[in-house]
Amino acid sequence: MAWLNATPKPPAGSRRAKAEATHSISRRDRLKRDRIPPPMPPNPAPHIIDRLIEIGLTEAAGMGAGPLSWATIVAWQQATGIRLPPWEARLIRRLSVDYLAESRRAENETCPPPWRGTVSQAEIDSEAQRLRDLLG
Template structure:
């Protein structure tokens, strides 16, 4: 999810960096939708954990950037939903948040590969060929 939600940035030393505007640049997810490429996701063996993680807020915030979801948020979520997490479930939700924060920072590099990759689809091939045609003429 973090890789998809990241907005890839060109290298600071590249000529494209001068004109890059993070506020208007699309995320990878937005670009895939624009290119009509179906978003592939890995299998999820515990979908209820992912749902609970999303409900807790995925990440925390320190005012400047995303941070690992605080234990207090997980505890407050449990109190508000009357769902009592086991210790391994709570630790897993926090670990998912930590992995998300780390991956989101890494994923700002436009050359960052996806952390998971399914089979290449015909729509992805067509989108890449269109980009090459635009560049090469």
């Protein structure tokens, strides 16, 4: 999810970085615009991801986002009446840490997705058109 939600940026100091407007869009929005379904890895435990999203993928911390705190996880448990087993609470915290790390890594425009999926014909056509537009 972090890779899809990231807004890729050109390398700092490059001509494209200087010329690039602040109207960049996330990978998810670009795929949606191009009518390509976002590729997603298999999810053998959707209830854990649902809980992570409900609690929040990250939280505000200092000068930006930080991983979920233990206090936030405990507060969610108290508010919802759901008692997470310790392993699940640790997993949710770890997923939040990993989401934050991946979201920062994924800002590099050449960052590959953290999973390997099949490339659809729509994606190939979209990239081919983008190249034709760029190269003429």
